Amino acid sequence: MLKYVGKRVLLFIPTLLIISVLIFFIIQLPPGDYVTSYVAAMAAEGEIFTPEQIEGLRAQFGLDDPWYVQYFNWMKGIITRGDFGYSFEYGRGVWSVIMDRLYLTLAVSFVILVFQYVVSLPIGIYCANHQYSVGDYALSFIGFIGTATPNFLLAIIIMYIIYIRTGNVYLGLFSTEMLQNGMRWEYVPEFLGRCLIPILVIGTSGTCGIIRTVRAQMLDEQARQYTLTARAKGCSEAAITYKYCLRAALNPVVSGLAGSLRTIFSGSTVSAIVMNLAIQGPVLLAALKSQDMYLAGTIVLIQAVLVLVGTLLSDIALAWLDPRIRFSERG
């Protein structure tokens, strides 16, 4: 087991390096650079730059070098000094821009991930144990609708319903009073209400996916010989469900962990714009649009690292769950 984990961790580093090159390459792929989009934005406001000024700006930002030189300098800064570069748009270090929103982003993503598993596992098990019952049909139907609706539109629909019902517009996690007066106990219910919308919106599609996988897997496992054997020797139904079937059924769910992390990050960007959440998605989109490359690169890199860590954790969890994987890697 330890050897397996060590091998996986070692593979993590070259993969990360390749990803960082690829990210940097992709981000600088669109034609033009930050200076181009900056000059265009200033021209729209009536300020015209001379070609010499533009050249000067470009030299100042180090955008004249070929992309691999820029990449090398960026990486050198990260590895030797922990310096993630400079955000042209914000006029300060990338890391400080990211820190503004990092905790909230991580908290939101983590809560959504936990929500997905906490809600979907019991529902999936219930649906499998009560196949073709009213509850199964109802929950499966809701699940289907949830996967079929684009996240950001679900956000608008939920906000619209809340607006019709209560007359309040719940945009963002914090109301203006909360931001002015700081957090107080009396705001907690409203804050929780505001949190629920993004969790529902971003978490739904993943939740529905997991419900369907768990249901299908549980049904498969319940038809296996070993389940019959367990039942024949007098195991309780609870033991059969949780100790036998669920353990085997969890395999694809666990290996989907990295995928659902990625969906949360991508799905949350569009939804966050709609819901005006102060997380990293909208910043990333703006940075990509204005070609603020170090900021965009760092955010994507952080997300990629989290997804990779997710993959790593899910592989380790799989090896722990399923002895066959452990042994095949060893032999």
Place this chain on the structure above:
Amino acid sequence: MALFKKKKATDESYYLASQWALMWRKLKKHKLARFSLAILSVLYVLSLFADFFAPYGLEEFSSVYKNTAPTRVYWQDEEGRLSRPYVYKLKKVNDRKTFTVVISEDTSQKYYVAFFVPGVEYRLLGFIPCSTHFYGLVNEDGVPDRSARLNIFGADSNGGCIYSRILFGGRVSLTIPFVAAAISFVLGILLGGLSGYFGGWVDNVIQRLIEVLSAIPSIPLWMALSAAIPPGIPVAAMYLYITIILSFIGWTGLARVVRGKFISLRNEDYVMAARLAGVSDFKIILKHMVPGFLSYLIVSLTLGIPGSILGETSMSYLGLGMKAPATSWGVLLKETEDLVSVAQCPWKMIPLIFVVITVLAFNFLGDGMRDAADPYK
């Protein structure tokens, strides 16, 4: 005796039927899948003949009808008697008190709903010149009149008919996913197959590639790739590019499934026999191994289509995909981008119903196909 004979005949046809005939038979038994197939056929026919079924062409909009609600159709005349369905024209009225322009119905003239009326000229299926539309409005003399409009789903911010645009948008939204799925399919089978069949370093390289690609969040990928699309190209080409972008991201999941299947099939006796008989690797893959799980691939293809439809919506929403005046469901839904526009014009959410129905139908069809995929079970 007759009964017995009949049973035997069906039995024989059951045992003699090919794998595909059995699958089709099993799929037909799945009610929900059959129903979904019917709905999808209707949607595809509607968009294929969009010129005919849509009352208005894409270039027909009217500033009076900007953001107006679905046109009210009257069934009763002034005395309350049942009448041929008719509508009133909308007109701009200057409100003398508030000095604002108000849109109201002009009740001086009725326009009757009629079927098979001549309208904007088009080419049916691209080559048959035609000008008949499924429905339209005629005035009291029975002459087609295009100054009044019947927007059954309301109008968008340009005053175009949302229903017509949904049908035209369906041409894009219902076909892009197919092309995207086809490209993902080829890439997935090829790379997944190579990875699973050869194993060793090939497997390692491809697996790392998949890991790398799936660790990059999709939005930067979309942005970078769609920024690489040259601006001002024709809509058809743009649509092809978007397809390619979607499939570049979509193949990794399929490749993983294919690899798993290949690994489990690689050690089967019949593959070993083929290899010993000197069949080339390429032929073993295509002729011996792929048919063994082709049905599963078709299922995952069907289940992959909804993902691309939703992907297209998000891309257009972010302004990375199709752009107006070209129409797709994503472009239509872009009008509902904030709470204000939805609160003012809730009918702009109608395209969403089409998206949801299509995605659900593909999901149910895929489920039915999964059950049918293994007809010998």
